[in-house]
Amino acid sequence: MKTAFQLDRLVHGYWRLKQWNLTPQQLLQLTEQVIELGIRTFDHAACYGSFTNEEAFGQALKLKPSLRHEITLITKCGILFPSQEFPTIDSHYYDNSYEHIVASAERSIAKMQCDYLDVLLIHRLSPCVDPEQVAKAFEHLHSSGKVRYFGVSNYTPSKFSMLQSYLDQPLLTNQIEISPLHLAPFDDGTLDYLMEKRIRPMAWSPLAGGELFNKDNPAGVRVRKALLDIGQRFNETHLDTLAYAWLLSHPAKITPVIGSGELRRIQRAVDALSIQFSEQDWIEVYKAAQGHDIP
Ligand SMILES: NC(=O)c1ccc[n+]([C@@H]2O[C@H](COP(=O)([O-])OP(=O)(O)OC[C@H]3O[C@@H](n4cnc5c(N)ncnc54)[C@H](OP(=O)(O)O)[C@@H]3O)[C@@H](O)[C@H]2O)c1
Structure with a gap:
């Protein structure tokens, strides 16, 4: 369906x-x-x-x-x-x-x-x-x-599937928390399930509610460095643009829900649409967010 x-x-x-x-x-x-x-x-x-x-x-x-x-x-x-x-x-x-x-x-x-x-x-x-x-x-x-x-x-995924089994219409989306500081959906099966069903996820708090800009957040510091390093390849220095690009580049076709009311910051999300992270670059940010190397 x-x-x-x-x-x-x-x-x-x-x-x-x-x-x-x-x-x-x-x-x-x-x-x-x-x-x-x-x-x-x-x-x-x-x-x-x-x-x-x-x-x-x-x-x-x-x-x-x-x-x-x-x-x-x-x-x-x-x-x-x-x-x-x-x-x-x-x-x-x-x-x-x-x-x-x-x-x-x-x-x-x-x-x-x-x-x-x-x-x-x-x-x-x-x-x-x-x-x-x-x-x-x-x-x-x-x-x-x-x-x-x-x-x-x-x-x-199990609750989504349970509810869907009672419905005539297909559920359009699951709006979940996803950001470089909230990686759980990449690993706990939530995104796998939506990809299997070809359903586009929406990402709430895509910039971790602003926490990505907090200089005292150790994971934020690591992610910022990784994003800005990769940004040099795209001539992009805006952290928010790069964080949106990281989400948009994932094959699950994540739709970030922009939380800012400032037009210049909303524009930066639009700018992200023209940046595609390679798998290698994407994983650099993922590793930085986790704080350790992949196996
Ligand atoms: N389904 C759910 O349970 C659920 C839960 C939470 C949210 N949501 C939805 O998701 C949307 C987005 O969530 P969110 O507002 O937490 O998103 P977010 O984009 O992660 O965080 C927005 C916050 O980050 C700040 N920010 C953005 N760019 C910044 C920058 N360059 N420098 C410093 N601060 C910056 C914003 O401040 P400024 O406003 O000053 O730019 C705002 O306080 C909500 O509006 C809502 O529609 C859904």
Whole structure:
């Protein structure tokens, strides 16, 4: 089972939107500039900004509704925690029930003023998920035209495969943490599984949430040196460009989700599309990240 829809090579993520401190007009301008760079897919989650970021994006989109048809909107559901937005929720938990998935997707559509979602991801798998409920929710949202495609986030291969076995539609992606400072998916079977199924992974925190730039992080220091050494071959001195290039060069066709709200840094992710690491160079960075040689 495979979908004809292909994820873009780069996605702009909205987790840190509050820190960008933008008015709706400024956010619209940023979104348009990001589109001009060739990035048309935007990653949200119901819970980002304590359940307020989607609404902020909706206010920007309202200023230019025609933009909706130029972009791909991804959002996620299923994580709940106490917030002003939901005062009755008094603990941190996951809700993967039919009712919650449908209500959350409908809320996301209303908040983003976007009519439909291109992709809905289950943000985290509840340890007591009932996959029949997820399947029923996906079926309802799809047949009512509210969501085009579905995926998951932070799933292990066995959980991905288990959920898929209950669904009529193929899952589009698994959005997982991947960066030069988070190598686990390369070694624990997560990427092998997605490659076997020809499914493109999305990489959250591709720059390790900024930790890659932390001069006190020993692995960061090693990775920076390896990336900058290899960068000389490409005349590239920007660490972020080289880190994105390292992820993009992997044959799993990883889609990094860019976390910065600064246009010049988003541009540097786009610059990475023209750099292809050789297998030898790729492994140099992998070895630097591990802090030891390969066997
Ligand atoms: N599915 C999940 O569970 C999950 C979890 C986390 C995130 N996500 C998604 O993934 C997206 C990206 O995650 P992320 O924000 O952690 O990504 P990231 O790119 O790894 O980290 C972004 C952080 O790095 C900083 N940064 C970027 N370039 C820099 C540079 N050249 N020098 C110094 N600092 C730099 C940014 O600061 P500036 O903003 O100042 O540029 C920002 O604080 C999120 O927006 C969200 O959509 C998903």
